[in-house]
Amino acid sequence: MELVVTDLAASRHFYVDVLGLVVTEEDTDTVHLRTFEEFIHHNLVLRQGPVAAAAALSYRVRSPADLDRAVAFYAELGCRVERRAEGFTSGVGDSVRVVDPLGFPQEFFHDVQHVERLAWRYDLQPPGALVRLDHFNQMTPDVPRAVAFMEGLGFRVTEDIRDAEGTTYAAWMRRKPTVHDTAMTGGDGPRMHHVAFATHEKHSIIAICDRLGALRLSDRIERGPGRHGVSNAFYLYLRDPDGHRVEIYTQDYYTGDPDNPVVTWDVHDNQRRDWWGNPVVPSWYTEASLVLDLDGHPQPVVARTEAGELAVTVGADGFSYTRAGDEPDELPTWKQGEYKLGHQL
Amino acid sequence: MELVVTDLAASRHFYVDVLGLVVTEEDTDTVHLRTFEEFIHHNLVLRQGPVAAAAALSYRVRSPADLDRAVAFYAELGCRVERRAEGFTSGVGDSVRVVDPLGFPQEFFHDVQHVERLAWRYDLQPPGALVRLDHFNQMTPDVPRAVAFMEGLGFRVTEDIRDAEGTTYAAWMRRKPTVHDTAMTGGDGPRMHHVAFATHEKHSIIAICDRLGALRLSDRIERGPGRHGVSNAFYLYLRDPDGHRVEIYTQDYYTGDPDNPVVTWDVHDNQRRDWWGNPVVPSWYTEASLVLDLDGHPQPVVARTEAGELAVTVGADGFSYTRAGDEPDELPTWKQGEYKLGHQL
Amino acid sequence: MELVVTDLAASRHFYVDVLGLVVTEEDTDTVHLRTFEEFIHHNLVLRQGPVAAAAALSYRVRSPADLDRAVAFYAELGCRVERRAEGFTSGVGDSVRVVDPLGFPQEFFHDVQHVERLAWRYDLQPPGALVRLDHFNQMTPDVPRAVAFMEGLGFRVTEDIRDAEGTTYAAWMRRKPTVHDTAMTGGDGPRMHHVAFATHEKHSIIAICDRLGALRLSDRIERGPGRHGVSNAFYLYLRDPDGHRVEIYTQDYYTGDPDNPVVTWDVHDNQRRDWWGNPVVPSWYTEASLVLDLDGHPQPVVARTEAGELAVTVGADGFSYTRAGDEPDELPTWKQGEYKLGHQL
Amino acid sequence: MELVVTDLAASRHFYVDVLGLVVTEEDTDTVHLRTFEEFIHHNLVLRQGPVAAAAALSYRVRSPADLDRAVAFYAELGCRVERRAEGFTSGVGDSVRVVDPLGFPQEFFHDVQHVERLAWRYDLQPPGALVRLDHFNQMTPDVPRAVAFMEGLGFRVTEDIRDAEGTTYAAWMRRKPTVHDTAMTGGDGPRMHHVAFATHEKHSIIAICDRLGALRLSDRIERGPGRHGVSNAFYLYLRDPDGHRVEIYTQDYYTGDPDNPVVTWDVHDNQRRDWWGNPVVPSWYTEASLVLDLDGHPQPVVARTEAGELAVTVGADGFSYTRAGDEPDELPTWKQGEYKLGHQL
Structure with missing residues (x-):
């Protein structure tokens, strides 16, 4: 994930000093960060820019040849496609960036620089160490359309939220065998709802909350901690200095079977978003990050016209x-x- | 703690089947319950009655002679005092009940029946086992008056919430070397704000929330889980079928030094009640259980006239x-x- | 995994009453068990028989057509192959069983009966709930040969233990993106070293130990709990009433990248098997379960001729x-x- | 607790950089350390010296007048007594040191310098933060004699280990309402068996083990982690660079009732020292730290003549x-x- 931030020092403080991500490489404009179990150069890039936004949602592909397939696939769809053999940022080689039909800036890459996997470096890990980038969450006006497009890429739905009238409010989609690699959340979009990092245990998430309290930064907590109904994971939502939403997430379940059952939740079930029935703060439904086109301009936001989850609940x-x-x-x-x-x- | 409940079967379900307290003895009108590390016959009594209320806040005294002292002390104050050599309930012998000057029904006892301490019986303990009755919390209109009275009994303040104008909103008071055996919370009273049980770890409290969700009883969760500012403990507030508030609590700190420093919190500090700045639901400030006099009639409730914590925050x-x-x-x-x-x- | 046990009642007590696995279906000779996040009919079968042994190490394949491929593949190798359209046990349909070139009874299946995934049923889960069958571990005399064969099936090595002289003592191999679906451990074989179930948190494993203590069954604990060096997971090894070894396992790391780095450990590194340097009990190296051929007879055990890990350490x-x-x-x-x-x- | 160490830099590294204790004050010869919930200047002193030993086991008394009582009490017993109005080390005022009849250097003090209680400073706490000095453990040849003496000081036995022949192998004794402030362990003495620090949760202890592994210091782990039978606490024993034994300890139970039941364990019960039946390493029974007299000379060690726990088990x-x-x-x-x-x- 590449995020444009408006005050790099403030963002670096949040992600490095508060959340404890590891700096692999940085200069005056950019900080490349990784989690403790990542062996790739980075999984989060912070880049100084004029408007806070998500610049790229990036996926690794299995082979270099997949990049050729990506170029052909998106070109066929009429999407703008840009390929750079030297990559778009440090630590990553040949890469393809596109604006997909949903309006999101997607990146695909295979060639990467390896760095030390710090999984065993308990001497470096703070309470609440983030170990993995787990998933993205995208806000889009038309969830069924988004789901259909992502299914075409090989993503599969694991859970969704619907109502009796046939409206789909959100859907979770996976490549790796967890609940999701990305989710499609109904709302004004294209916008980036959140990026999620995994920890190992629930007390890890509590440790992050406790540290935010000690630093008098508790107002960075937007929602949680709590147990999701959808995904059954334990969660926390934070807002970074630009308002980008970051989830800390742990312990969903294995979904790798070809006939993994889809779990559908009623939008009126008050335990769907929080298994304990704790309220969802309205901003969680309404606020999200702008996303950029390939020239670095914010994509226009289209309003959702179907029923909204906040209003109906x-x-x-x-x-x-x-x-x-x-x-x-x-x-x-x-x-x-x-x-x-x-x-x- | 003795609670009057209006539907004994419903209350038994909540405390035994949901929270996992152990039944020591029961009959058609009464259930005597204990936590897993308790060796005394019970630490919670549920009694069927017409009006939900707290019938007794009970303390064990060090010796039988302390009961004579209690009788003399409260009689001197003009309080109504009743002593029963056979005790007021099963499992406890010679006991004294009084209505104290603050209007609360207090009980003192020394002689008890021992039962098995189930601390090592991990085969019987559910996820989130409650191990100890930790403290009471009393709602009273005039906190400084209540503090002064309790200090006369040997209780000591460990933490309190105040404002710059000199108002005290709440005070935590201890006998055992933890943050409190009881707290005095400013509000209309005398009422019983909550009774708290201890668990060993934070995930124990999360397990209780998860089980409430699975049983579709998440609406019993009133507030939390979270980290208190005051006490530094991890907490959860539940409401039983009669609305009696129960806290699950873990990990405050040792306060046994004679000069243990009192921690004073500003009422406007948003981390005082929840270290993560999560909001306190209004009912938590306004609702509490009636308390009974020695004839079993509810004590009249007197309104607090000083500033209220909800209104000023x-x-x-x-x-x-x-x-x-x-x-x-x-x-x-x-x-x-x-x-x-x-x-x- | 299908295990032959010599006293079904004793084994049922261990797996159901002590470890808390869920009974999907049972009769006088067989118990079908599953973990709390499994939606397939079972992931462990206990079958009464004359000699304690492992009857099948079973893998689910992606499609029915993969069964045809399996038949062709093993027949080509000259292995004995048996296919049953109705399956070998309840809850599973069309299945193929083979004795592979390493001497192990392997099963492949696709068609299964779905049952309730109990992931959200916290009301049913004991402390230390087992959520998933994570992996097998096979003891075989010639590890490089075993690795080469499994690589041909699409498994990939994630970690191994070697020495400077070129001996390989063990290798971990994965299909799903964790450290392993099976491991090849050097020793007299073919034998089944252990089957491993996953829990969510480290305290879950401690809870199982505590319960074994409370039941005066602590002598079922063979090794641990501890932190593995290899895999970085938290572990516990138990022995069931027949001596079958069961591991409880949690929190290894994501290995799904195509170039996931292989971690090689020196056999003399005392933190390779236990990150805290705690000793490995000799039985852990020397004892393992017999495996059966397709007629239900124990496979002959061939001695390892290369250096053994116990002896060199x-x-x-x-x-x-x-x-x-x-x-x-x-x-x-x-x-x-x-x-x-x-x-x- | 004041420890004499032979290489102050090595010891400082162990207690500060590895275990994470907080330095309150230090100079070239001495380091004053405290845990995160301590508000007194220090609870551990490391002092450079020629022979590794325990120089003082110190207790705080309730009032200055208790120091006069201590002087009179020990003088009456014929013990050597030394009182210093300015204290024996920084941060503590008027203090009394004695060699008690069991041969141990005991210290009593009331006047202390307050420092910040870092309980809420989660920004400073490492994984596995030590929060409190919980207890001492003393090795002495004649346990019943030691118990009788400590009972005279107001300590009470909570648990002990005995055999059918009437030998007492160890006894746990408390002032504060936990299982112990000190224990008397049968063996050659007077020697200091260990000093114990408390953490909040079991994963805190595991985090310390993991960090020791990452620092390639796993050979500092002597025993554990595990669950004690006696005390029901979760434990870990480490050895510092001089071999002083340090326990990390969490979650025993409340013992403050006047009739708290004493738990007696059979010395042959293999779950008494480790609830999971894991073996106790012989060094744990045989090795301990010398203690000093008031001139700084090691006290002579007297052999235990009664049966020893290692030999009989x-x-x-x-x-x-x-x-x-x-x-x-x-x-x-x-x-x-x-x-x-x-x-x-």
């Missing part, structure tokens, strides 16, 4: 239940302030 | 900061919905 | 170091009893 | 059982190498 026009069949108004008093606000406004 | 008349010196309006967008609601209403 | 003819370059005799007094025994015998 | 003259009633020879093969060694020698 909270407030005067929405409802959430803990138990299927419960009446919308049967919330205990301690939940009403959170979920029935709309009734009062 | 949230909404049009309040503010909370993450960093001392920050402007009240400088909240990031994802925090505004939670803390600046008052501005909009 | 412990005792008069072996040595282990903590720091490369240390003298073999420089062990602290508290380590000498464990590693220098040979000097004294 | 391992080897030709001893036995250990997992289940009471089991035959001594009924160990599984994987346990025989560890426990039946004596039969072979």
Whole structure:
């Protein structure tokens, strides 16, 4: 993932000094970072720029020949394609960047520079060490269209959120055998909803929260920690100095079987986003990062026209239940302030 | 702690089947429960009754002679005192019950029946085993008055929440060398705010949340899990079927030194109640359990007249900061919905 | 994995009542078990029989057509092959069993019966819930030969143990992107060294140890818990009532890159098998389960002729170091009893 | 605890850089260290000296007047007593040092310098942060005599190890309401067996092991990690550069009731020292630190004449059982190498 940040020193402080990512290489404009189990040069690039945005969502392909296939595939679709034999950033060789039909800047690469995998370097790891870049999450107005396109690339749906009227609110899609490599979240887009890093245990995520508190940076916590319904993973959402959303994530399940069952959640099930029924802060549904085209200009944002998850679950026009069949108004008093606000406004 | 519950079967389900407390003895009207490291007959009694309330906050005294001292002490204060050589419930002998000057039903006892301490019985312990009754929390209109009274009994303040105008919002008081055996929380009272049970690790508390989700009982979660600022403990607040509040609590610190430093928190410090700055649900400030007099009638509730913590921290008349010196309006967008609601209403 | 056990009731007690595996289906001769995140009918079969042994190491293939390929592949090699359209056990359809060139009974299947994935059923999960069958470990006299054969099937080496003289003592091989789906351990064989189940966190493994202690079954613990050097995973080895070895395993690392670096460990590095330098009990090197041919008869065991890991690391003819370059005799007094025994015998 | 170390730089590296204790004050000869929840100037002093030894086992008393009582008490017993109004080291005022009748150098103090309690400073805490000095462990030839003396000081036995012939092998004694402030371990003495620091969770102890592995210092691990039978705590024993033994310890139970039940363990119960039945390395029974008299000379060591725990539990003259009633020879093969060694020698 390559992120454009507006104050590189502030972002470096957040990702390196607070979250503990490892600097592989840096100069005045760019910081290349990696997690403790990564042997590739980097898995996050911070680049100084005028407008905070995601510049590339990058995937490694199995062989150099896959890059030729990517060029042909996207060119056939009429997408803008750019290939650089020397790569777009340090540590990565021959690479292809495209703006895909959904409007996202995608990158594909195979050739990489190897660095030390710090998995065994417990002497260097802080409490809450981030070990792996786990997934992206993309906000897009039309989820079924996005799903269909990604299925064409070989991604498979593992879980989704729907309603009885047939609207799909979000879908999780995988290449590696976990719940996802990326998710398609319904909303105004194309925007980058979040990038997620994995830790090993739940207390690792708590350690990050505790450290943010100690540094008086607790307002970087947007949502969580909590247990997801979707994915069954333990999670935390942070916002970096530019507002880019970062998830810390651990312990979903194996999905590598060819007939892995898809789990569909009812959008009104209040445990779908948080298994404990804790409320989702509205900004989590509405805010996301701009994405750039290949010239570095922000892509225009198209509004979602279908029903939105926030509107249908909270407030005067929405409802959430803990138990299927419960009446919308049967919330205990301690939940009403959170979920029935709309009734009062 | 003795709780009056209005549906004993429902309460038994919650405390035994969901939370995993151990039944020492029960009959049609009463269930005596204990935690896994308790060797005394019980530390929680559920009793069927017409009005949900706390019937007794009970403390063990060091010797039988302390009961004579208790009788003399409370009689001198003009409190109603009742002593029963056979005890007020099964498993406990000679006991004294009083209504203290703050209006709370307090019990003192020494003679107890021993039962098996199940500390080593890992074959019986569920995920999230509750090991000890850690503390009570009492809601009372006048915190300084309550603190002064408890100090006379030998309790010592370990932490408190104040403001620059001299108002005390809450105080934590200890006998055993932890942060508290009871806390005095400012609010309409006398009411019982919560009873807290200890677990060993943070994942134990998460396991309880996960189980509530699996049982579709997540709406029993009122607040948390999270890290307290005050006490530095990891916490979760639940509401039982009658609305009695139960805290699950782990990992505060040793306070047994005679000069243990008192930690005073600014009421506007948004990390005082939750170190991660997560919002406190309004019901947590306003709702609490009635307490009974010695005849089993609910004590009248007197309104707090001093400033209230909810009002001074949230909404049009309040503010909370993450960093001392920050402007009240400088909240990031994802925090505004939670803390600046008052501005909009 | 299908295990033949000599006392089905005793084995059922161990796997179900002690380890907490879920019974999908059982009759008087057979118990079909699964882990909490498995959606396939079973991943462990216990079958009553006269001689304790492993009857099948089973792999799921991507498509039904892969079974035809398997038949052709093994027939070409001159292996005995048996195919049953109705499967060899309940819950699995069309299956192929072979005795591979290394002497192991391997099974391949695609068609399965789906059952509930209990990942979210925290109400059913005990402390230390086993979530997935992670890998097998096979003992074979000639590791390089075994590696070469498995590479032909598409497995890839992730880590191995060697010495300066060119001997390979063990190799870990993967299909899914973890450290292994199976390992080849040098020793008398073909024998089944262990089958491993995954948990989510390290405390889960500790919980299993604690429960074994509470049940006075601590002598089922053969080795651990500890941190592996190889794989960087946290581990525990148990022995079931027939002596079949079971590993509980958590938190290795992602190996799915095409150029994932192979980690080679020196056999004399005392942190290779246990990162903390704790000794490996001799039985762990010498004992393993018989494997059966397709008629249910134990395969003859062929002795390893190359140097053995136990002999070269412990005792008069072996040595282990903590720091490369240390003298073999420089062990602290508290380590000498464990590693220098040979000097004294 | 004041330790004399022979290479201050090496010891400082171990306690500060590896274990993560906090330096409050240091000079060329002395390092004053504290744990993260300590508000007193220090709880461990390292002092450069010619012979590795424990110079003082120090207890804080409730009031200055208790120091007068201590002087009178030990003088009456004929012990050598030294009092210094300015204290024996930085950060502590008026103090009394004695050689007690058991031969140990004990210190008592009340007046201390306060420093910042770093409990909330998660930004400074490493994985496995040590939070509290929990207890001492003293090796002494005659355990009943030692227990009787300590009971006279107000300590109470919480657990002990005995045999059917009436020998007491060890006893745990408390002032604060945990399992112990000190333990009396039978063996040649007076010697200091270990000093123990508390962490919050079990994974904290594992993190220390992992870090030792990463630093190629795993040979500092003498025993563990494991679960104690006695105390039910999770433990690890390390040896510092001089061989001083340090325990890392977490999660025993509350013992503050006046009638807290004493738990007595059979010396032949193989789960008493390790609940999982893992073997105790012989050095743990036989090695300990010298203690100094008030002139800084090592106290002579007197041999234990009663039966020793190592001899009666391992080897030709001893036995250990997992289940009471089991035959001594009924160990599984994987346990025989560890426990039946004596039969072979």
